[in-house]
Amino acid sequence: MNPMTASNLKSAFGGESMAHMRYISWGEAAKKEGFPNVWNLFNAVSYAEQVHAANHFRELKKEVGEASVTAGAGFGMTNTAENLQGAIDGENYEVDQMYPAFIQVANMQEEKSSIRSFQFALEAEKTHAALFTEAKGRVEQGKDFDESRVHVCNICGYTITGETVEDDCPICKAKPEMFRCFDTNVQ
Template sequence: MVKREMTRQFLEDAFCGESKAHMKYLIFADDAEEKGLKNLARMWRAIAYAEYVHARNHFKALGHLGSIQDNLQQSIEGENFEVQEMYPVYNNAAKFQNENEAVRTTHFALEAEKIHEEWYKQAKEATKEEKDIEKGKIYICDVCGYTVEGEAPDRCPICGAPKSKFSEF
């Protein structure tokens, strides 16, 4: 594990850069796929996976990959920050500046993060002895990220998208 502070800061920054590159390439891949450019989409996805490998290497060198309980705790804290601080403030600022598209994207995210925080808390309770959780099928709204267990709703309660817009996990 990395010990010196400057190298630690640089690796944190590299983790951020790899995470953003990975994300952009997935977005570009889906866009290329929609336009019928299958090989280009496949290339973007393959390179996104390489960035995942880079990010994971930095993450492990930083000592951030812990036990299952540690990883769930990190997940809870990230979601809690977004629910209690980040998204309410950004949503409020977007309203203040009359930026309707940003009002919408921050509202969509905030609503899903509340569910994520709850699910991670439940999972942390349920995995005290590193055994698996019980979980039915999970559905995610492709439009807003709304997250639900069991069955996809006829209409997304957050954005109104139809059932066909849900992805199953």
């Protein structure tokens, strides 16, 4: 694999791993603050970031050994509205800056399967930014996020709300049974 694409995969793996972890912490804080559906949303999106991290890691399978990884990450634990804003900022950075740049380089280097791993994440992050924005609007009115069921595609991390998944994944075409369901009342 071209070293520049390998370095970008490592950076994306680092960013996704840290996003996964901070959504778990911010989710627990949301639950304590009295927003169980925000907690459930954070858990679901945390899992989607795990899907992205695992996809990037798998691409790096032949890059054996230790490496120094530099990646962007958000910090801070103030209150749920601000944590949601931190999450939105992180998602938007990935959508507007990080993944478009990594895809551009991977295209130039013709790293086909890496392009796919980056592209899946880019498209899924858009759904995360939208869901967190919706949740933040509710929390700012003192209300919980109004969806208690969130579904995550196991293949690409695409994330939607609703009772059930009716259609194939619009990003990766996976069947509805490939989605993992997160329910506020069943955990």
